[in-house]
Amino acid sequence: MKSAIVIGAGLGGLAVACRLAKMGLAVTIFEKNELVGGKVNLVEAAGYKFDTGASLLTMRHVLEDLFNFCSRHIEDYLELVELDPICRYFWSDGTVFDASRNLEKTEAEIRKLNPKDVSAFRAYLSDAKQKYEIAERTFLAKSLNELPEILTKFDGEFLKNLRDLLRLSSLRTLDAHNSKFFSSPKLRQLFNRFATYNGSSPYEIPATFALIPYVEFGLGAWYVKGGIYEIPKSLARLASELGVRIFSGVEVDKIIIKNQKAVGVQIGEESFGADFIISNADAVETYRRLLGVENKFVRRQPSCSGFVILLGVKKQFPKLAHHNIFFSDDYKAEFDAIFKQTKLAQNPTIYVCATSRTDATQAPPNCENLFILVNAPYLTDKVDWEKEGKDYRNLIIRKLEDSGLEGLEESIEFEKIITPLDFARDTNANRGSIYGISSNGIFSAFLRVPNKCREFENLYFVGGAAHPGGGIPLVLLSAKMVADTIIKNL
Numbered sequence: 001m002k003s004a005i006v007i008g009a010g011l012g013g014l015a016v017a018c019r020l021a022k023m024g025l026a027v028t029i030f031e032k033n034e035l036v037g038g039k040v041n042l043v044e045a046a047g048y049k050f051d052t053g054a055s056l057l058t059m060r061h062v063l064e065d066l067f068n069f070c071s072r073h074i075e076d077y078l079e080l081v082e083l084d085p086i087c088r089y090f091w092s093d094g095t096v097f098d099a100s101r102n103l104e105k106t107e108a109e110i111r112k113l114n115p116k117d118v119s120a121f122r123a124y125l126s127d128a129k130q131k132y133e134i135a136e137r138t139f140l141a142k143s144l145n146e147l148p149e150i151l152t153k154f155d156g157e158f159l160k161n162l163r164d165l166l167r168l169s170s171l172r173t174l175d176a177h178n179s180k181f182f183s184s185p186k187l188r189q190l191f192n193r194f195a196t197y198n199g200s201s202p203y204e205i206p207a208t209f210a211l212i213p214y215v216e217f218g219l220g221a222w223y224v225k226g227g228i229y230e231i232p233k234s235l236a237r238l239a240s241e242l243g244v245r246i247f248s249g250v251e252v253d254k255i256i257i258k259n260q261k262a263v264g265v266q267i268g269e270e271s272f273g274a275d276f277i278i279s280n281a282d283a284v285e286t287y288r289r290l291l292g293v294e295n296k297f298v299r300r301q302p303s304c305s306g307f308v309i310l311l312g313v314k315k316q317f318p319k320l321a322h323h324n325i326f327f328s329d330d331y332k333a334e335f336d337a338i339f340k341q342t343k344l345a346q347n348p349t350i351y352v353c354a355t356s357r358t359d360a361t362q363a364p365p366n367c368e369n370l371f372i373l374v375n376a377p378y379l380t381d382k383v384d385w386e387k388e389g390k391d392y393r394n395l396i397i398r399k400l401e402d403s404g405l406e407g408l409e410e411s412i413e414f415e416k417i418i419t420p421l422d423f424a425r426d427t428n429a430n431r432g433s434i435y436g437i438s439s440n441g442i443f444s445a446f447l448r449v450p451n452k453c454r455e456f457e458n459l460y461f462v463g464g465a466a467h468p469g470g471g472i473p474l475v476l477l478s479a480k481m482v483a484d485t486i487i488k489n490l
């Protein structure tokens with residue numbers, strides 16, 4: 001029986017372990033933290049439950065596919081709830097906009113902003129759908145190791161692949177693309193926001209990523225009853241059922257290489273051998289810490305990080321939906337601060353997730369559990385989080401109070417702050433980035449770490465810093481690519 005060691009029990013590590021175990025490999029996971037889940041994690045305190053990382057599930061079919069592959073029904077593990085509205089958007093002039101998968105409802109909201117943009121929305125979504133479908137059969141289906149092959153092989157598929165690639169590529173930024181479609185500055189801002197779904201800037205990310213809105217408006221936005229942490233919990237259960245051994249609280253120190261092949265891992269004084277080593281630790285950090293190899297990926301710009309405030313409040317805010325965005329007045333200045341100056345934006349857009357709006361298990365009666373997230377720069381010496389964190393927290397709470405959450409400060413009965421320093425420390429994320437490598441720049445999508453290591457045999461990378469990128473569905477797809485490649489090579 002062939003064996004595999006997976007380093008890390010983030011979603012990518014758990015998913016690849018399930019797939020390999022289902023295919024008959026003996027799989028062991030070593031996770032440095034006590035809890036599995038990595039960036040999808042949880043805090044429970046004072047009767048409140050909080051997801052500390054991801055809060056939105058998209059492309060649910062990718063998660064379903066994992067359960068199906070393992071001959072299981074997702075319904076036996078998770079209760080998925082579709083959200084309507086998907087998200088409530090607030091602007092400082094008092095405008096409120098509910099985005100819904102029910103397109104008539106969304107069009108009614110758009111009509112209020114600018115009637116001309118209703119037809120633009122339909123055209124935009126149709127373009128987004130086409131982009132998504134191309135990405136689904138190319139970029140999201142193949143590991144980077146295979147992509148050059150499909151694009152340079154002059155077989156019957158070549159012209160189709162080339163056509164696809166040209167349709168998908170764009171020299172235009174997402175912001176320029178959105179400005180071409182929508183005359184309302186508010187709609188441009190709303191659709192620009194989708195760049196943050198992989199931790200990037202709409203002013204630098206190519207228009208290819210205009211496919212993301214289709215993922216929400218076309219395929220739906222989902223919550224998991226009990227909290228998003230139910231996903232890693234259920235995958236750990238599935239993995240155990242399939243015979244995977246999970247050791248938590250165990251940090252891998254080194255990947256052992258012999259004759260250019262990965263043959264095992266070292267943990268303290270002990271070493272453990274396996275036929276395949278799969279790193280779910282941040283791929284850039286895997287090179288740096290576990291292989292001791294400096295390489296070009298270290299120079300790639302990380303995605304943004306996040307500043308998180310978890311609040312248990314003894315009050316309800318009926319104006320909140322499950323997902324809420326309080327936009328800044330100057331989106332460009334905000335992204336310039338985050339990515340160009342790597343500083344804190346002084347008028348940030350604030351995301352508030354209140355799962356208590358949908359799920360009574362999340363907070364005591366008549367209370368809310370607020371997960372507040374502001375995009376923040378990846379770690380540099382420009383921000384001293386220990387010093388600036390408290391002031392930034394106050395600025396954010398004040399802005400929320402000014403935006404209509406009156407009495408927020410005085411109703412807080414539980415509070416926890418998570419800074420980029422915590423993301424770096426807790427999950428070994430490269431400079432605290434929360435989506436791996438950023439997608440800023442035209443070719444960035446093709447410059448992530450390939451799933452099969454090019455330098456060492458039998459070594460693979462799964463997770464947000466590897467292909468195809470960060471976010472729950474993409475990380476699950478990277479697990480599929482790794483498992484498929486291993487089995488193909490066997």
Ligand SMILES: Cc1cc2nc3c(=O)[nH]c(=O)nc-3n(C[C@H](O)[C@H](O)[C@H](O)COP(=O)(O)OP(=O)(O)OC[C@H]3O[C@@H](n4cnc5c(N)ncnc54)[C@H](O)[C@@H]3O)c2cc1C
Pocket residue numbers: 007008009010011012013030031032033036037038039040052053054055056057058250251252253280281282306308373423426427428434435462463464465469470471472473475
């Ligand atoms: C605040 C925040 C909000 C987000 N919002 C969303 C969202 O709404 N929707 C969405 O789809 N995505 C969202 N994401 C992104 C999503 O959560 C991540 O892309 C995804 O969870 C990353 O999974 P991963 O497999 O790359 O592994 P990670 O979560 O990075 O896990 C890697 C694991 O490896 C472990 N590890 C590292 N080094 C070692 C070692 N040496 N030995 C042993 N173990 C090790 C770590 O402890 C960790 O558990 C968000 C992320 C954050 C942080």
